[in-house]
Amino acid sequence: MSNAWFETVAVAQRRAKKRLPASVYGALIAGAEAGVSIGDNLTAFDELGFRPVTAGQPAERDMATTVMGQPMSMPVIISPTGVQAVHPEGEVAVGRAGAARGVPIGLSSFASSPIESVVEANPQTFFQIYWAGDRDSMVARLGRAKDAGAVGMILTLDWSFSHGRDWGSPDIPQSMGIRTALRHAPEVMARPRWLATWLRQGKIPALGVPNFVVGDEPVPGFMDAYGVWMSTPPPTWEDVAWLREQWDGPFMVKGVHRADEARRAVDAGVTAISVSNHGGNNIDGAAAPIRVLPEIAAAVGDDIEVVIDGGIRRGSDVVKAVALGAKAVMIGRAYLWGLAVNGQAGVENVLDILRNGIDATMRGIGKGSLAELGPDDIVIPADFSPPA
Numbered sequence: 001m002s003n004a005w006f007e008t009v010a011v012a013q014r015r016a017k018k019r020l021p022a023s024v025y026g027a028l029i030a031g032a033e034a035g036v037s038i039g040d041n042l043t044a045f046d047e048l049g050f051r052p053v054t055a056g057q058p059a060e061r062d063m064a065t066t067v068m069g070q071p072m073s074m075p076v077i078i079s080p081t082g083v084q085a086v087h088p089e090g091e092v093a094v095g096r097a098g099a100a101r102g103v104p105i106g107l108s109s110f111a112s113s114p115i116e117s118v119v120e121a122n123p124q125t126f127f128q129i130y131w132a133g134d135r136d137s138m139v140a141r142l143g144r145a146k147d148a149g150a151v152g153m154i155l156t157l158d159w160s161f162s163h164g165r166d167w168g169s170p171d172i173p174q175s176m177g178i179r180t181a182l183r184h185a186p187e188v189m190a191r192p193r194w195l196a197t198w199l200r201q202g203k204i205p206a207l208g209v210p211n212f213v214v215g216d217e218p219v220p221g222f223m224d225a226y227g228v229w230m231s232t233p234p235p236t237w238e239d240v241a242w243l244r245e246q247w248d249g250p251f252m253v254k255g256v257h258r259a260d261e262a263r264r265a266v267d268a269g270v271t272a273i274s275v276s277n278h279g280g281n282n283i284d285g286a287a288a289p290i291r292v293l294p295e296i297a298a299a300v301g302d303d304i305e306v307v308i309d310g311g312i313r314r315g316s317d318v319v320k321a322v323a324l325g326a327k328a329v330m331i332g333r334a335y336l337w338g339l340a341v342n343g344q345a346g347v348e349n350v351l352d353i354l355r356n357g358i359d360a361t362m363r364g365i366g367k368g369s370l371a372e373l374g375p376d377d378i379v380i381p382a383d384f385s386p387p388a
């Protein structure tokens, strides 16, 4: 049997591409329009350099931190992703991997596993919701998450329903019936290992959205839930403040891109913001979050916690983000590639890659703790960020 371990996230992505049916791989790549933002999320990290030290490095590096009241072994949080059909154990496997490595998970309201089983797998679970449906239904979803034991809420707001992609969008079925199965049969038959993983568990991808409803309401299909979200008018900052009031505990707004709005988030009483462009899936051309992080971190100071997501593939990316003002990062595709390739062990593999990379980078630049990291550790090109 071949060794399932991989040495970098890029290797995991290559293997995931070979393993997943084309439409599932395409749904993970996602992106919008010309893919400028997905590309910038990666190249922006590459534009940043380090200033390594030559001697006197600390013998040990401490990378533990706390975000939204949750202690974590390193400044990494599993970001919510609403994707289906990657692996039969889905977010439960991701949650277990996070728990094994001391890392919290954000669970998407479009995820395939019910929140109750994910909290069981990882007690450090934040539940993510969109501004979708009427107020009563949102409060009901918060109530279900609370009852399940979620330790924090993430409200994601950076989605603009920009659907076209120059490379074509995957066909996302509403649910899995015989006709859907037949339509997807050719691409699935070309991926026997993916199919075998499902069959071994006696499952086929269900494609339902179980966390979108409460009690004994029927589980909607992906596109039904998406339709509810799409037809809900966007919230004002007053609405955000209202929703925040409905949740007794740490609350994050995900998808902030501007310093003035970061201040609005502070005024709305949130605990944390994630500087994000939804992994390049919001409007194309949205700058890489790392470019606007310094300005946002300066605008909010210690008033709220600032995390960042988008383009994190290496431990050195995490160190760059913390040096430029983030308390932690959230990861999306990196763990999805790991999940696709090797389930829970694959996600643990990704988390180990990040941990080793953070450790090596901190050693290289002579830093023994996250608190010692700052912009002086980074070589920043003059035109890296938009003018203030």
Ligand SMILES: Cc1cc2nc3c(=O)[nH]c(=O)nc-3n(C[C@H](O)[C@H](O)[C@H](O)COP(=O)(O)O)c2cc1C
Pocket (backbone or CB within 6 Å): 027, 028, 029, 030, 041, 079, 080, 081, 082, 083, 108, 109, 110, 111, 128, 156, 254, 276, 277, 278, 279, 280, 281, 309, 310, 311, 312, 330, 331, 332, 333, 334
């Ligand atoms: C396939 C896919 C599905 C996603 N679904 C959600 C979601 O349901 N809720 C959410 O808040 N963010 C979602 N995101 C955004 C991620 O939480 C995160 O912001 C993004 O993936 C970070 O960029 P990265 O993939 O480069 O790490 C999704 C991202 C991807 C790639």
